[in-house]
Amino acid sequence: MLQELFTPSVQHVLDLVGIFVFAISGALLAVRKNFDVFGMAVLAEVTALGGGLFRDLVIGAVPPAAFSDLGYFVTPLIATVLVFFLHPEVERIQLGVNIFDAAGLGLFCVSGTTKAYDYGLGLTASATLGLASAVGGGVLRDVLANEVPSLLRWDRDLYAVPAIVGAAMVALCIRFGVLNAFTSGLAVCTALSLRLLALKYHWRAPRAWHRSSVKADEPDQVG
Amino acid sequence: MLQELFTPSVQHVLDLVGIFVFAISGALLAVRKNFDVFGMAVLAEVTALGGGLFRDLVIGAVPPAAFSDLGYFVTPLIATVLVFFLHPEVERIQLGVNIFDAAGLGLFCVSGTTKAYDYGLGLTASATLGLASAVGGGVLRDVLANEVPSLLRWDRDLYAVPAIVGAAMVALCIRFGVLNAFTSGLAVCTALSLRLLALKYHWRAPRAWHRSSVKADEPDQVG
Amino acid sequence: MLQELFTPSVQHVLDLVGIFVFAISGALLAVRKNFDVFGMAVLAEVTALGGGLFRDLVIGAVPPAAFSDLGYFVTPLIATVLVFFLHPEVERIQLGVNIFDAAGLGLFCVSGTTKAYDYGLGLTASATLGLASAVGGGVLRDVLANEVPSLLRWDRDLYAVPAIVGAAMVALCIRFGVLNAFTSGLAVCTALSLRLLALKYHWRAPRAWHRSSVKADEPDQVG
Secondary structure, eight states: OGGGSSOHHHHHHHHHHHHHHHHHHHHHHHHHTTBOHHHHHHHHHHHHHHHHHHHHHHHTOSSOHHHHOHHHHHHHHHHHHHHHHHHHHHHHTHHHHHHHHHHHHHHHHHHHHHHHHHTTOOHHHHHHHHHHHHHHHHHHHHHHTTSOOGGGBTTSOOOHHHHHHHHHHHHHHHHTTOOSHHHHHHHHHHHHHHHHHHHHHTOOOOOOTTOOOOOSSSOOOOO | OGGGGSOHHHHHHHHHHHHHHHHHHHHHHHHHTTBOHHHHHHHHHHHHHHHHHHHHHHHTOSSOHHHHOHHHHHHHHHHHHHHHHHHHHHHHTHHHHHHHHHHHHHHHHHHHHHHHHHTTOOHHHHHHHHHHHHHHHHHHHHHHTTSOOGGGBTTSOOOHHHHHHHHHHHHHHHHTTOOSHHHHHHHHHHHHHHHHHHHHHTOOOOOOTTOOOOOSSSOOOOO | OGGGGSOHHHHHHHHHHHHHHHHHHHHHHHHHTTBOHHHHHHHHHHHHHHHHHHHHHHHTOSSOHHHHOHHHHHHHHHHHHHHHHHHHHHHHTHHHHHHHHHHHHHHHHHHHHHHHHHTTOOHHHHHHHHHHHHHHHHHHHHHHTTSOOGGGBTTSOOOHHHHHHHHHHHHHHHHTTOOSHHHHHHHHHHHHHHHHHHHHHTOOOOOOTTOOOOOSSSOOOOO
């Protein structure tokens, strides 16, 4: 029921757009890390599909959408080919990539929350899984590239918060029985706008109070 | 049946205690790595729930306990808030944290083994999953923080062995039909005590014989 | 049906051989990273069983083979003991290890594709999962060891391509109804041969065109 908020084809096209832009970010990181073309394809697939794959495993939707929909699998490969041949041009339109990435973030946190609720999870768990499906791919991308995940670093503009707000809006709409195409779209736009504002004004989240003087690049030995 | 060794509420409180102390260790590592408050929350959740999540996915218990019990989700957030405001104080009571962490290790290896056996796994597989649910969260924590997992490093006090002993004790008790609240508690205490002894006397595990002189920090290129 | 291409015992022995050689590569990396004996065992298990575990979780085959077949669990431990006592000798026969690793690659991509198709996945998804079960263990091994996965690096001889070819051959054989013991064996041999040729002639995959001058070891800050 909830799944049919958008007509299936519109939903599907939006999904593919989100997958495409996430795949672009994976392939670009692979180029920066000097990986070969297969490394680019792996990183593109993981970034685009990793979050949704995690969500589907948790809710027991096997085989996951990533493996049952051919379009989901092929789209990241197209992104890889594009970046392979045109990556300086893609880098140059970083602003455009950021806008699409923000759109992907908004779309995924909303569709992830909705799908998790459809599979019987509670509202909090659904919103958490919506967040996880929006940011999970990026975390896996950074782990595979042997980087500290962007999501966790304090010197990055807010990324989790817009997704949390979007997912929470969907959960509240479900709670009060007002989830429809309009309110879903509103949640997507809110997450998208917050992310773009965070990028424009470099919003950051606070770190722990009273930290002793630790160096970010040479952390103390950790037990 | 086995699940009811402890009355549900006692079992639940013990679980939450284990989750809380594991979450503390995740949040503390996040502070040391200079992550922001969302990074702290993510690392706290992953450390506290990652091991059990892996166990539940493997045995097919979906949705996993981490997503069906609100208390499991909220407890790491409380730990995050605590560390956010009071982390120098929390660091100062490192000994206390270590003791609780050892208790969490003991509790999780026993409850993990029991739950896996309840889902029909063999004794060896159950003990392995018990071990995985006890140490898995810490491994995920270190991977996300881009560190070599504490569990694998030779210059850390024994961590896996106490959990292996506890899980093996439970498996043996099941094998001989003597698993009850008393023997379960004995397994928890054994794992806890072994871990505390390992911390006190700096017990280490051996490395491979006849190693050539490799430098730990600059490993050779690996193929 | 497809599972019975080989008689069960032959298939099982081949699986154990693949698991054994993958475990050797995990244990050797653990020695190079200076891990203790438990770190060796963990890395051996993860390398040997990680790819198949991922495949089984995706297709919903729970509990996964890694936890339901005792031989799968014990074999990596034997490899660990061997490397523990004899690792200089094992290092010296690196060529032999490479040949067996190539055999494991071929066996796993074929058996993974076949098993995924048996569980109802499409041909492309089956081949992708076959590839993932062949290379997934090695990726997990490198992630746990805090290294950039070998699979993704451009300065490594081709590893993914032989597995892709083998998995694609199986998918095509299924498509045209000619999958049998002979064609399966042919796919294994093709993947094995391609990997050995890649090792001998140092075949590499191309990197993105028009890269700006990035340094492999000091990648730019990545957003």
